[in-house]
Amino acid sequence: MTKKTRKSQISRRTFVAGAGTAAVATGVIGFPAVLRAAPQPVNLGIIHPVTGFLQQAGAQCRFGAMLAVADINADGGIRSLDGAKVRAQLGDAQSKAEIGVAEVEKLNERGVSAIVGCFASGISIATTQAAAKHGIPHVVDVGVSDKIVQRGLKNTFRFGPGFGKIVKVGTERLIEINEKAGKPTKSLLIVHENSTPFGSGMAKLLTKGLGDAGFDVMDALAHPTPNRDFNNIVLKIKAANPDLVVPSMYYNEYVLFARTLERQKVKPKAIYSVLGGAASQYKFLKEFPTAAQYIMDCNHWYNPKNSDAFRVRAATEKAGKFYSYEVFTAYHAVKLVADAIERAKSRDRAAIIDALASSTWAGHFMPYGPTKFVNGQNQGAQPLNTQILGDEIEVIAPEEYATAKAVFPRPA
Amino acid sequence: MYDFSIILASVINGTMTGAVYALVALGLTLIYGVLHIINFAHGSMLMVAMYAAFFLFAAGGIDPYVALPLVAALAFAFGYALQRSVISKTSHGRDEIILLVTLGISIVIENAALFFFTSNERLVTLPYDIEGIDLGVTFLVVPQLAAFGASLVITFLLWLFMARTDTGKAIRAVAKERLGARLVGINVDHIFAISFGIGTACVGAAACLLVPTFPVTPQIGYVFVLIAFTVVVLGGMGSFVGALIGGLIIGIAESVGGLFFGETLGKISISLIFILVLLFRPTGLFGQRLR
Numbered sequence: 050m051t052k053k054t055r056k057s058q059i060s061r062r063t064f065v066a067g068a069g070t071a072a073v074a075t076g077v078i079g080f081p082a083v084l085r086a087a088p089q090p091v092n093l094g095i096i097h098p099v100t101g102f103l104q105q106a107g108a109q110c111r112f113g114a115m116l117a118v119a120d121i122n123a124d125g126g127i128r129s130l131d132g133a134k135v136r137a138q139l140g141d142a143q144s145k146a147e148i149g150v151a152e153v154e155k156l157n158e159r160g161v162s163a164i165v166g167c168f169a170s171g172i173s174i175a176t177t178q179a180a181a182k183h184g185i186p187h188v189v190d191v192g193v194s195d196k197i198v199q200r201g202l203k204n205t206f207r208f209g210p211g212f213g214k215i216v217k218v219g220t221e222r223l224i225e226i227n228e229k230a231g232k233p234t235k236s237l238l239i240v241h242e243n244s245t246p247f248g249s250g251m252a253k254l255l256t257k258g259l260g261d262a263g264f265d266v267m268d269a270l271a272h273p274t275p276n277r278d279f280n281n282i283v284l285k286i287k288a289a290n291p292d293l294v295v296p297s298m299y300y301n302e303y304v305l306f307a308r309t310l311e312r313q314k315v316k317p318k319a320i321y322s323v324l325g326g327a328a329s330q331y332k333f334l335k336e337f338p339t340a341a342q343y344i345m346d347c348n349h350w351y352n353p354k355n356s357d358a359f360r361v362r363a364a365t366e367k368a369g370k371f372y373s374y375e376v377f378t379a380y381h382a383v384k385l386v387a388d389a390i391e392r393a394k395s396r397d398r399a400a401i402i403d404a405l406a407s408s409t410w411a412g413h414f415m416p417y418g419p420t421k422f423v424n425g426q427n428q429g430a431q432p433l434n435t436q437i438l439g440d441e442i443e444v445i446a447p448e449e450y451a452t453a454k455a456v457f458p459r460p461a
Numbered sequence: 462m463y464d465f466s467i468i469l470a471s472v473i474n475g476t477m478t479g480a481v482y483a484l485v486a487l488g489l490t491l492i493y494g495v496l497h498i499i500n501f502a503h504g505s506m507l508m509v510a511m512y513a514a515f516f517l518f519a520a521g522g523i524d525p526y527v528a529l530p531l532v533a534a535l536a537f538a539f540g541y542a543l544q545r546s547v548i549s550k551t552s553h554g555r556d557e558i559i560l561l562v563t564l565g566i567s568i569v570i571e572n573a574a575l576f577f578f579t580s581n582e583r584l585v586t587l588p589y590d591i592e593g594i595d596l597g598v599t600f601l602v603v604p605q606l607a608a609f610g611a612s613l614v615i616t617f618l619l620w621l622f623m624a625r626t627d628t629g630k631a632i633r634a635v636a637k638e639r640l641g642a643r644l645v646g647i648n649v650d651h652i653f654a655i656s657f658g659i660g661t662a663c664v665g666a667a668a669c670l671l672v673p674t675f676p677v678t679p680q681i682g683y684v685f686v687l688i689a690f691t692v693v694v695l696g697g698m699g700s701f702v703g704a705l706i707g708g709l710i711i712g713i714a715e716s717v718g719g720l721f722f723g724e725t726l727g728k729i730s731i732s733l734i735f736i737l738v739l740l741f742r743p744t745g746l747f748g749q750r751l752r
Contacts, residue, residue, distance in 0.1 A: 099580060100575060100580060100679075100680075101680070102680070104580035104678065104679075104680070105580055105581060105582055105678075107580070108579065108580045108581065243725060244725075270723070270724075271723055271724065271725055272723075272724035272725065273724060273725045273728070275684065276724060277675060277684055278474070278478060278715075278716070278719075280470075280471070280474040280599075280716065281471055281474070281716060281719040281720045281724065281727075282724065284467050284470050284471060284474075284599070284720070285467075285720075287467075288463065288464060288467050301582060301676060304584075304676070308591075311591055312590075312591050312593070312600060312602045313599065313600050314595075314600055336584060336586060337586065
């Protein structure tokens, strides 16, 4: 009885072997498309300061980066990896360099293929170093300190310009604008933040650059970030009475500074910002249109003649966000990495670093031309000059991208 | 050396700023003076009140100066409920637990604000906020004048309340001798909550005066609360007049220090004053001597 029963049963071992063979056979012969439909996603680390004193800029950057991830995935993912989706692994640097480093360590454990971030120079200097230790490619989205790309780190790439280039270009264009207008401005006063490598570095470069250009640099007034009162600085400007004021600071401080100038009725002939935190921000224009009028800025800006820039602008505004430089710089940093992964045909970090180093990516809407990296710096990257005129931020220089003529000096 | 007019303008601006510091510190000094609670959640409550003032303006079009009584009343109710339902029940009368509880409350409030309101800063822009009085040496705008005037009035009213009303006298009695107050029939728990509520109401009033000038973010409380603690120590813990004078001194020191030593180094003047007071008058300018 027992023997008979055994003969009629399929043993567990036989069942497992048979089922396994059937599954493999079905997978290979019957449903190959199903098996290939869901390749492992490519993990991309995205670090920004979304809390702390840089939270607003960090949140804008994160939005831009996530918009790029959504665009890439909607466009079919990474085609060379069977359409693998990009999966964002988010990190919050909390506006502190050491937290940024801790986030890199976490992302390394999660096996990210690359990292994009981290808005601020101070944070980016630290995170690129930490990423280098693990061989993780790191594309810096905004951080402008030239130190970021001057330490020989093979993993570090910056798509946008550094402050050395921005100050050089900003100085040249100021000279040009001033000369075209009959040299109405001779003296100037710099106001800058000094709590981060961005502000202190900018102050040195601006003082030297503008002084060498023949301007009478009356003073360089520093303030901490955050700062809640600009009355003293404005009083000093009132006493010095310069033709030009050159502010370089983060968004909140810029708004408060411009409003204090307005409230104290101090009106220099022009306000010419170099990397002015709010000087080319739609949020500032919308909230304080009178304080913002005629302010000029030399900053990261999109090519206004590229229609794709307006597609991204529409998507940003549809999401209830302002189209700030943080959005489109972070957007491009992610797209640049995606292009490198596409060409590397691999999730391997070293392969992606090689692909970035040889990148000639032209599918962007910045006024840079195809990418060409030397020591991690994109050689074609340049700022544009903008001016707030009416209810729009217009490009005033260089000529090939200009959408309006500069109003310089501003009307009394 | 700066021209006298610049120094004078700096002193005037510092006085205006100092009045706001005083108002934030008033609530803190009341809560400490009566309850002996070092309220770490003071800054968070200021932030919440600033959001309330902002949303009343943004959604209801209510001017923050008009909304001041409403926000102060809501803040009072919030403070009263917080003291009765959370702080008194969890602290068991132990100071170290109260410290941790208020710290915990501040963390919860800030993270909730970050979650619900996001990190975007919001600002109330009044159509008349660049109007004001030209003093020649400087231009004082409406938000500065309103904050200064309201601080003086609120300090005076609070002093009057404490000196002339039965509740004020009961608060003072509880502050001096808790057991004695209970023995004569004062409901100490109720008085505790009333005091916490009034302290929070002061923060509500300060919030309405701050929103036309300072953008509201989940972190805005930090900016003021550290200075408020300095003001309280300088003025003397539990002293309203001390908070007002202390606020003005800190405001002027910060402003004039910034003028002469730069905005970054100038802030040292606040810490210097703090250290000097602790060295030579540890009970503060108007504080009672330690027994």
